[in-house]
Amino acid sequence: MSNELLRSNNYALLTFASTSHALKAEKLLKSRQADFLVIPTLREISTSCGLSIKIAPANLLDYYNYLSGNKVLIEGTYQVAKEGKKNRVEQIQV
Numbered sequence: 001m002s003n004e005l006l007r008s009n010n011y012a013l014l015t016f017a018s019t020s021h022a023l024k025a026e027k028l029l030k031s032r033q034a035d036f037l038v039i040p041t042l043r044e045i046s047t048s049c050g051l052s053i054k055i056a057p058a059n060l061l062d063y064y065n066y067l068s069g070n071k072v073l074i075e076g077t078y079q080v081a082k083e084g085k086k087n088r089v090e091q092i093q094v
Contacts, residue, residue: 002035005056009082012060013089014053014067015041017075022051025072029053034063044089045078064094 005011016022022038029036037054045052055063060077067074081088 005035005037005054008054008056010057011080012055012057012092013039013042013045013078013080014055014064014074015045015076015078016051017073019051021073022053024070025053025067025074028067028070028072029063032066035059036063042080042087042089044087045076061094 014025016025026036026038035056036059039052039054041050041052053063057079064074064077077092077094079090079092
């Protein structure tokens with residue numbers, strides 16, 4: 001994990017249908033030495049799973065395809081921009 005991603009106010013977010021899919025995604029991305037963070041799902045996003053994966057927007061397509069190809073069910077993809085204390089969240093299609 002890079003400090004840049006940790007401090008980033010503009011990032012992509014992957015959400016999952018279940019905790020087991022989020023944990024599988026974490027395991028797969030770790031094995032690939034990917035740059036990501038597991039974070040609680042934002043309140044602005046209503047999902048059934050409380051875990052999401054924060055990534056740099058430039059990595060979204062690559063990580064999405066990798067996880068999907070390994071049978072990880074991704075529920076949603078989002079672009080997040082922190083504006084002050086609030087998050088502007090936009091669902092995006094990959």
